[in-house]
Amino acid sequence: MDEFPLYLIPLLPLCGAAINLLFGRHLPRAAVAAIGCTAVAMAAVLAWKAFALLEHAGPSGVLTASFFEGDWIYATEASGPSLHIGAGLLFDRLSGVMVLVITTVGFLIHLYSTAYMEDDPGLARYFGYLNLFTGAMLILVLGDSLPVTFVGWEGVGLCSYLLIGFWFDKEQNAYAGRKAFIVNRIGDFGFLLGMFLLFSATSTLKYSELGAADSMGALQHAFLGKWSFAAIASLLLFVGATGKSAQLPLYVWLPDAMAGPTPVSALIHAATMVTAGVYMIARLHFIFAIDPFVLAVIASVGAATALFAATVGVTQKPIKKILAYSTVSQLGFMFIGVGVGATGAGVFHLVTHAFFKAGLFLGAGSIMHALAGEEDVTKMGGLARRMPITRWTFLVYCLAIAGIFPFSGFFSKDAILAGAFAFDADVPGFPHWLGFAIYAVGLCAAFLTAFYMFRAYWLVFGGKFRGDPHTFDHAHESPPAMTVPLVALAVGSALLGLLGIPEAMIAHANLFEEWLAPVLASGHAESPHLSAGLEWGLMLCASGVALGGIFLARSLYANGISPTADRIAEGLPRLYKIVFNKYHVDEIYDLLVIRPLRAVARFFWKVIDGLIIDLILVRGSALVVDLVGRGARFFQSGDVQRYVVGVIVGTGAIVGISANWTACNAAPFEVTVAGADVTVHARGMSPGQVARPKNQQLEYSFDFGDGTGEGKPQPSSVGKHHYDAKGKKTITVRVRDPRWDTRSKESRTVVIPGVPAEGRGGVR
Amino acid sequence: MTLLAIVTLLPLIGAIALLAIPAEEEGLHRGIGFAVALGTFFLSLLLVPGLTPAQWNSVVDWTWVGALGIHFKLGVDGISVFLVILTTFLMPIAMLSSWRSVQKKVREYMITLLILETGMIGAFVALDLFVFYVFWEVMLIPMYLLIGIWGGDRRIYASIKFVLYTMVGSLLMIVAILYLYVQHHEATQVWSFDYDELRRLVLSPREQLFCFLAFASAFCIKVPLFPFHTWLPDAHVEAPTAGSVILAGVLLKFGTYGLLRFAMPMFPSAVAMCAPYLTILAVIGIVYGSLVAWVQTDVKKLIAYSSVAHLGFVVLGLMAWNGRGVDGAMLTMLAHGISTGGLFLAIGVLYERRHTRRLDEFGGIAAVMPKFTAVFLIVTLASVGLPGLSGFPGEFLILLGSFDSWRTWGGMPHMFGFGSHPKIIASVAATGVILGAVYLLWMFQKVMFGPNNNPKNKQLPDLSAREIAVFVPIVIAAFWLGLYPATFLARIDPAVTQTLAQFRQKAADAPGKGYTPRMLARDSAPSATSATAIGAMDGDHGQPGHDHGSHR
């Protein structure tokens, strides 16, 4: 199966990007758009072909390929396993479905952009970035190891940065781009550490090898107290996922990211990039599933995000902000899915969401296109007749996201909620009713979803136009290049759900989940199984809630903003204000993180760098030298004759001292006494000296203190003597270094017993 | 075999040749100087094919001062070869970048740059510690002149600060070199400065510590490691563009190269003792440098502080002392040369047009200089460490290596309690990944994005053909290093593996008490030469390793 050129799937868009970025400014605009679309279309064709091959290969078939032979990054270790990271690609059912979504939805959005961005002077740059993004996203999902995925992971972050700040001449756009990149980087920090920890435990980062039995065993070893490697690593990876997929607490960049062109919001910030976190968790579900605590954390974060973002979405006025918070909320649903072990459901929601949310954004773009860029839904209204295609497709998307039978959102959301309901793992640190709580929170979020989407729908299309009438006169349906993608996505949103009809309805296992099962199967997280009756009940309950949301929205907004809606807002001024201002999260981050950090940085710069190191230590030592120099100047009178006096005095001193200067000492010498015979070993060294220079020849003379006088100087350092009388004797050793004629002497007193003793006594 | 000598000395010969040309012929001076630098670059490329990474290649061994055992001995291995090429690569680029901006004393300027190049190449390839020291000092003076003559307003202060700072370290280093020289003589009765000889000298832990501190003081100042870094921002701000490029691109690498080549293999037990401290300093450097860079208003200062952070990563990788860490450190050294060199070139382009480096003077440049925006973005992202560009492979390997340094590295976790657990340290260091994006994108946004309000910025000309020629090689190198680092790793990795093996062997052979100077057995020295035979005094020590040295 290795022959299929998988690497072309990401390379084609990258080539398109290279052409458009390098030469696009000199090409005709039509050519630019054509290159951009063709590159993605070709990638899509290849992707479908690969998909066909994959299906041919059976349930557990995979396609693999590599960008180049050999390793991308490697390092040899003398002890322990070496590091090898290839540039390999992996096309299995999970990455396959992602690739299909990316290329297909991506192509539709490229097509839409040709019309939407028609008049923008930066068209080549735009398509270049968009292609670059597609290529990076494909690398992300196709990578066969974490580092390769990380390349795409960072690449899409870069493109997101560039595209959010596409109209960079507005300060806040550039700021939003930077914010997105940096918040993503905070997540990437977790991703990196998680990756390192996995490598620590298993010495590999390849998905196929991570899943192998010995790696899985190593991952379950305790790392920190009772925490296993797998638990900590997957929590860290989850931090990465919260960054990329805009979950609490790192979701803050996504609403701001709406500063970019609307098709970008559709492609990057709804359909593909933001789902990377969900994909990554699904890809590594076998590691995440090792510790149920991690799953519980993921599900809880997902649930909290789903509800939190939905509440904010209710109050927002710019249509893209509503959709942005809706995206955050829906991503929360996906995390609930992967968190409660219903990984297939999470991925299923990812796919359906890609269609209806991309459609919603493109629809919003179509509306804004018609209204000269107006974003505020409170200044719209009555557009139903002016823009019929946009209106009907928008309605389909709204029904899909609200989860109305038989639109796709109904099935995917239901699968997730059912999974949550069935989640009954007893996780330490969490209450046993966690599954039900998540289910309840999800249901609330679903209610709010239905409400805010239909609020937007009716504010845009229902009632009368509330903005500048002049603008309304110019409102018109968008050109076919925009409406065709809208319709295509609407068809997808309506029908895709049929792939995942729950077992309760058709007495056949959920097709989508069954199809993904070979990839997502894991010993730990068996898909929860509910009785058919219970499942029917859950479905009815969810449908009821969604319908309730829709009817509430209808009653409040069907004919413009009803007084009741205003009264509610006025009745709860505090709450409304807090929610409207997005719970002031941005301000809190600014106050708690950014300002203190900048203050610390300033302190480092001004005080530690400027004052302590530079002024006190560096210039301080210079000052000391300066002062010493000033003192020494006193002697530098400039009078040569005084210098001469100094030279003479100094010379005299040196001669005087060196006359008695010893190059060596006799001490310590050793004396061995044997009766009346003594043997003296002189070493001719100073006390601290370890070894004498090899070529140093010394002369020794010995005075044994019994009146025989000093012996002749001899080169040998051993002196022998026979005493005639016993008693205390003073032995003196004199050493002379003939080269310098320097001398020294050393004396010691020993007791001579006088009689030959049996045992030899030694004195040192 | 003399290719290396030619590469090393060609710039010097060029400089001498320039002396023969009248000073008025500025165009000729520029042309010849550039041609010499370019020729050196192409010649240095010839070092790569056929390179055997784990031994000395194209060795030159000329007796210089025979009585003192000083040999003019040069050689490259996988560690130094790319640093040499980085030097020869950046030098023509630096010359080309200052084609317009330097109009004062052109002849002296070219001569200075060429002598600087010889000094730098020589220091990278010297295999004799005396020769190394000579080259080390040779490159100091031209840099001093570059800052002091062609620099900005506070150039005198900056240049003197630069010289004094570096001198302090290098004087301590020469003392240590002489100590090794004498000890080697004690042990073998042969006077030699030969690196392979001195490397085999076994010293007591105490001696090692003092010698290591002396060497490390020279290298840490050069790196610059926190808190010895304050010369760097001043020097960078005042230096002309070419000076900044060379300073950041090559000169700083001598600190880390010296640590890897000299300080660590020679004094393994001292490294074991000091590694935790150096690691902590490196991590402080990463976080501190990044934070301080973030609040700068002068673009050059910002990049100077970013160098402190990046080189902190390199030291961190070296101190991890495993294959990943050291390989990564080598890659990051190259990557930093490319990306930071590129950043300084980009700032030079702006400075040439606007004569200011203040962040708030800029804004919205992207609208008027699209080509410049593209290259500036690429070098910025390379510096951020985006995968696919030069910064990533090195940073990744370093963090991965330091994350696991306890595996191959005893003693560290107990130094400062749990807080110095390698995983904690590496995690703190990894925040540099976030902070790097923070300050570099902050800079990029301030300069390039936003409304173009300043009337002085409305008519800036985009890159000229010459400037594009400056940036294209940088961009290519940035992508190459990021997309296919295997080209470099294939040479670096075997050399590093061998160095590590030698280090381990020597560390295992640490002497006990009551030792006398002696030599390790001649085993895996990466020596291809026939250095004077020196019998090891204690032949029973230092068994040859079995996992390396197979090339002999």
Added chain:
Amino acid sequence: MIPVENFLILAAVLFAIGVLGVVLRRNALIVLMSIELMLNAANLTLLAYGRARHDATFQALAFLVVAVAAAEAAVGLAIVVGIFRNRHSTNLDELTLMKH
């Protein structure tokens, strides 16, 4: 034969005179002459030893000293003349430029 000590004593006396001249006199010319005196005292020592030991090396050294002394005198006198032209004085007390 005159013992070598006599030569040495003479040389020491000459040297001492030279030293005193260098230290005490204010006129640069006389200081130079005193330096010559010291050099010649050294020469005398060399020759005395050479004679005592019958070694020609000492004489060769003495010639070397004479040559160096001549060179030194030439340079020294040139400097003194230069200073005199500039400052119209050869008084050493006024020549303290090295201080600054």
